[in-house]
Amino acid sequence: MKDEDIFDEMWGRHETLRQPYNLFKHWFDGEEPARLRAKQREAEELFRLTGITFNVYGRAEAEERLIPFDIVPRIISGLEWQRLSRGIEQRVRAINAFLHDIYHGQEIIKSGRLPERMIADNDAFLPHMIGVNPPGGVYTHIVGIDLVRTDDNQFYVLEDNARTPSGVSYMLENRETMLQMFPELFASNRVKRVETYPSDLRSSLSACAPPGAGSSPTVAVLTPGIYNSAYFEHAFLADQMGVELVEGHDLSVVDGRVAMRTTQGYQPIDVLYRRVDDDFLDPLNFNPDSALGVPGIMDVYRAGGITIANAPGTGIADDKAIYSYMPEIVEFYTGERPLLENVPTWRCSEPDALAYVLDNLEELVVKEVHGSGGYGMLIGPTATRKDIAEFRKKLRARPANYIAQPTLALSTVPVFSRAGLSPRHVDLRPFVLVSPQKVNITPGGLTRVALKKGSLVVNSSQGGGTKDTWVLED
Amino acid sequence: MTMQLTIDHTTTYRFEEPVHTGLQQLRLTPMTTHFQTVSNWVVYVDGGHLDLGFFDHHRNHVDLVTLDREATEVVIRCRGDIETTDTNGVVGRHFDPAPLWLFRRQTDRTRIGPAIRRLARQVEGETELARMHNLMAVIAGAVEYNTGSSAPDWTAEDVATEGHGVCQDHAHVFIACARELNMPARYVSGYLMMDDREEQDAMHAWAETHIEGLGWVGFDVSNAMCPDERYVRVATGLDYPDAAPVTGTRIGGSSEALSVQIQVAQQQ
Amino acid sequence: MLGKTANGLYWMYRYLERAEATSRLVETGQRIALTRLGSSDAEWRSILQTAGMLQSFEASDEEVTKDAAIDWMLRSRANPSSVLTSIEGARQNARLVRTALTHEVWEAVNGCYMTAREVLARKVGERDLPKVMGEIRQRTALVRGATHGTMMRNDIYNFARIGTFLERADNTARILDVKYYVLLPTVMSVGSSIDNVQWETILRSVSARGGFRMTYGNDYDPGDIASFLILDRRMPRSLAFCVGKIRDNLEHLCRTYGTTPESLARVSYIQDRYLTRDIDSVFDDGLHQYIQTVLSLIGGLGAQIEIDYRFYE
Missing domain, CATH: 3.10.620.30 (C8orf32 fold)
Known part of the structure; x- marks a missing residue:
């Protein structure tokens, strides 16, 4: 890709400073690079001491890594954000309506908008959810929508995260770190607050409690345990919300409720924010070998005795094969044109699409339908011939397992490097809270940045970093 | 064309080692439909207690039973009357x-x-x-x-x-x-x-x-x-x-022995 | 509070206390080796035994040398009570109970862990030993300070303290169990330099030389030492002090929770029956017998606390 193909969020396409970065640029020019370098190190020390780390799968337990943090904020104007958040809200409402429909009448299939096999042949469809009415009608209490930008006014949804989106703790800690290190920046720029997220999360979850829960429902966070890659975040959120952080073996079904073992006996839980996958949630009803879950929790759930956030079975909405139908889904349930665009997607299950993809592998990104974290993915333009040949084989063997998309010219935002400000590709994951009363979108979200020059892979598991994300008050 | 049936069904589990913790789902409650009318149907459990009931995704009535700690015998008994009609299947x-x-x-x-x-x-x-x-x-x-x-x-x-x-x-x-x-x-x-x-x-x-x-x-x-x-x-x-009528999970309670007694009688 | 959280707090502070106790024993050992001319390997055997690590060390098939013993006590991952594994254990439990800790305590324990990993990454040479031990002790002291300065005096604090004092009582009792024979009046030979060294070892291993001098002057008397370590409630590592503290903590929990569990009865029994008497009657009962009884009662108390407060399912 040539430089002029790429939109830089600070400099646009033609080296003209974009308005949201005015004050920042002014500040930056007045700073000594040496001081900023020292600040960058200070930030890392802060992260290490606070223990903001993630565990790397398949390595020794002691392997806790920092996600690199870059001190240059990613800045979005209030107007840009307003447009984006309308689109996000529309999409999240549609996802929720879709989930309700899929586990009830399946009108969207009857209407012919979505082929039956997309659900019938999909492992993410959870029969145990059929006919369940989750408290408050909410399926996806917490959603992360992954966005990429290619131009001034062009955002695309790359992926919906409707199961257990992670990363919100980095959004919060990044802001906290910036506030501590550069308080003067926040005095001059009017940046919308993200710090209320934990209390918003708690009230949003409480608002989804089962009807019998009373005025202050008991909320708890369920973690797979300290070896989970996101354990820091689980502990962080429980701490910030002021609720218990529990593991499966702390919980039992007692007197028809899910209850936690406390020093004073069992105490029932009303809302469980679980960070454990469906499969492992209930060894009585799902994977009998799971030691992470709570036997019988699905029974209590079906009986209306607990809220599980997110609801089991929401994976059917963020499956990459379903993703390609999101424009139809948004229209079907909201009756409106989608405000946010999907990346054009070829479903390799369709022969014509497959043929096109096989012919153009060098230019496309191919993704596994059920993969995540940037694994099992081919990025045509940077792939070796051998990689491409291998993927060609895989595609021919199991075409329905893959989708393909054009390689987007992701926008860049500068990072602070030895050479000063250098552009690096970014994406954005805003976090959305859903309750019966409202859809609450935290202004900004998590900006992930590919730290290698020219790289499009922003995943932290593959060397990506993060930035503080600012939405300005206009 | 119609028939009055009385059913009495007892399932007994015996464990050599006492149960530590255990749960059982019971699908033992027939529903009234246009070809069967259920009355006086009751389920009792000895060595455990009925914690909750719900309808599963096939609209079966399910009872969840928590086994008593240290139980060495669990008896599940259900009984009731049913009037049935022949609909040729x-x-x-x-x-x-x-x-x-x-x-x-x-x-x-x-x-x-x-x-x-x-x-x-x-x-x-x-x-x-x-x-x-x-x-x-x-x-x-x-x-x-x-x-x-x-x-x-x-x-x-x-x-x-x-x-x-x-x-x-x-x-x-x-x-x-x-x-x-x-x-x-x-x-x-x-x-x-x-x-x-x-x-x-x-x-x-x-x-x-x-x-x-x-x-x-x-x-x-x-x-x-x-x-x-x-x-x-x-x-x-x-x-x-x-x-299945009974499915469960259990810690402890090894060497399970199961016996089932069912009586299906036509009321005279 | 979750039973698991109580358990995690208890173990976090037990491990911290253990790390301190072990590092103190390493220093004591080195100190004695310096002041003695003869073979010090036998002394290291005794130190390992005092730390409760002799069996596991022997199982590792290494010869008892000064270097091997120090490394085993400080850094060995095969040794579940080495300073390094203890600090890792403390930090692991701190992660588990992070929501119960203040930010300051978490940072202190995380900082302690990072320091320990750094200074214990390689074998510690004799010359560096005092500096390394000093750094670690400073770090654990920082955790204690943050605990005192920032934690609410609620059930969280009390479980943390119970862990601290149970471990400490256990350590002191074990030192007495291994070294009881030098405290017996029958072998007392006043002025013998051998015994002086032994007595000093005991006092050093509980950081009590200064305290003892302050109380009894410069003359070591085994009866005084025994009394000081067992019965003196002013001495923060004595059995009476530790058990008294555990009793206070349990009473606090009883008031908070409105229950009177079995463990409170047990701690009262230990205190009233064994720690409120004079040292002569202890000697009359037989010092060794007495210490073993107290050691097993303290073990039983720990197990009862786990049951009473539902540490495990």
């Missing part, structure tokens, strides 16, 4: 929350292999109904009813390969073949009034398939007939584990 329109396509999905227990495929290929008939009757006959001819001759975890393919089994196995083979023929099919667990005796040592099982125009229709391969007024429908599912 026709259960009727599909109005469950589960979509029909779900019943075309094979499960671990009905996953097909060459033996099932061979059976399905033999099926003939002009209409769906005729083909399903023919399927029942084909299976009855190929899989001999023989108590104690199969293992409880056999798959349909195992049964079709071995050529013998009990009612559960017949039902699995029927379901697997019907689905192979692209017909929605499901497993039914229930009771059967026997003409020659009241005491039984197991529940009965049969299959249902969805036929255009009729809806769900039952087929009992073991007795080579469609259910009549002697049949009581208790629970349905995609296969046995989905509809």
Whole structure:
């Protein structure tokens, strides 16, 4: 890709400073690079001491890594954000309506908008959810929508995260770190607050409690345990919300409720924010070998005795094969044109699409339908011939397992490097809270940045970093 | 055409080592429908307690039982009266929350292999109904009813390969073949009034398939007939584990011994 | 509070206390080796035994040398009570109960862990030993300070303290159990330099030389030492002090929760029956017998606390 193909969020396409970065640029020019370098190190020390780390799968337990943090904020104007958040809200409402429909009448299939096999042949469809009415009608209490930008006014949804989106703790800690290190920046720029997220999360979850829960429902966070890659975040959120952080073996079904073992006996839980996958949630009803879950929790759930956030079975909405139908889904349930665009997607299950993809592998990104974290993915333009040949084989063997998309010219935002400000590709994951009363979108979200020059892979598991994300008050 | 039945069903588990913790799901409560009216149905448990009840995704009534700590014996007893009507096996329109396509999905227990495929290929008939009757006959001819001759975890393919089994196995083979023929099919667990005796040592099982125009229709391969007024429908599912009368998980309580006593009597 | 959280707090502070106790024993050992001319390997055997690590060390098939013993006590991952594994254990439990800790306590324990990993990454040479031990002790002291300065005096704090004092009582009792014979009046030979060294070892291993001098002057008397370590409630590592503290903590929990569990009865029994008497009657009963009884009662108390407060399912 040539430089002029790429939109830089600070400099646009033609080296003209974009308005949201005015004050920042002014500040930056007045700073000594040496001081900023020292600040960058200070930030890392802060992260290490606070223990903001993630565990790397398949390595020794002691392997806790920092996600690199870059001190240059990613800045979005209030107007840009307003447009984006309308689109996000529309999409999240549609996802929720879709989930309700899929586990009830399946009108969207009857209407012919979505082929039956997309659900019938999909492992993410959870029969145990059929006919369940989750408290408050909410399926996806917490959603992360992954966005990429290619131009001034062009955002695309790359992926919906409707199961257990992670990363919100980095959004919060990044802001906290910036506030501590550069308080003067926040005095001059009017940046919308993200710090209320934990209390918003708690009230949003409480608002989804089962009807019998009373005025202050008991909320708890369920973690797979300290070896989970996101354990820091689980502990962080429980701490910030002021609720218990529990593991499966702390919980039992007692007197028809899910209850936690406390020093004073069992105490029932009303809302469980679980960070454990469906499969492992209930060894009585799902994977009998799971030691992470709570036997019988699905029974209590079906009986209306607990809220599980997110609801089991929401994976059917963020499956990459379903993703390609999101424009139809948004229209079907909201009756409106989608405000946010999907990346054009070829479903390799369709022969014509497959043929096109096989012919153009060098230019496309191919993704596994059920993969995540940037694994099992081919990025045509940077792939070796051998990689491409291998993927060609895989595609021919199991075409329905893959989708393909054009390689987007992701926008860049500068990072602070030895050479000063250098552009690096970014994406954005805003976090959305859903309750019966409202859809609450935290202004900004998590900006992930590919730290290698020219790289499009922003995943932290593959060397990506993060930035503080600012939405300005206009 | 109608029949008054009284059912009394006791399941006893004995453990050599006491139970530490355990849960059991009971699918033991028949529902009132247009062909069976249930009255005075009660479920009691000794050595555990009923914690909650709910309807599962097949609209079965499920009771969740927590086993008592240190229990060495758990007794589950249910009893009640049922008035049944003969409908020639026709259960009727599909109005469950589960979509029909779900019943075309094979499960671990009905996953097909060459033996099932061979059976399905033999099926003939002009209409769906005729083909399903023919399927029942084909299976009855190929899989001999023989108590104690199969293992409880056999798959349909195992049964079709071995050529013998009990009612559960017949039902699995029927379901697997019907689905192979692209017909929605499901497993039914229930009771059967026997003409020659009241005491039984197991529940009965049969299959249902969805036929255009009729809806769900039952087929009992073991007795080579469609259910009549002697049949009581208790629970349905995609296969046995989905509809089983008792499923559970337990820590402690090793060396389980199970005994079942069932009485299905016609009221005089 | 979750039972698991109580358990995690209890173990976090037990491990911290253990790390301190072990590092103190390493220093004591080195100190004695410096002041003695003869073979010090036998002395290291005794130190390992005092730390409760002799069996596991022997199982590792290494010869008892000064270097091997120090490394085993400080850094060995095969040794579940080495300073490094103890600090890792403390930090692991701190992660588990992070929501119960203040930010300051978490940072202190995380900082302690990072320091320990750094300074114990390689074998510690004799010359560096005092500096390394000093750094670690400073770090654990920082955790204690943050605990005192920032934690609410609620059930969280009390479980943390119970862990601290149970471990400490256990350590002191074990030292007495291994060294009891030098405290017996029958072998008392006043002025013998051998015994002086032994007595000093005991006092050093509980950081009590200064305290003892302050109380009894410069003359070591085994009866005084025994009394000081067992019965003196002013001495923060004595059995009476530790058990008294555990009793206070349990009473606090009883008031908070409105229950009177079995463990409170047990701690009262230990205190009233064994720790409120004079040292002569202890000697009359037989010092060794007495210490073993108290050691097993303290073990039983720990197990009862786990049951009373549902540490495990």
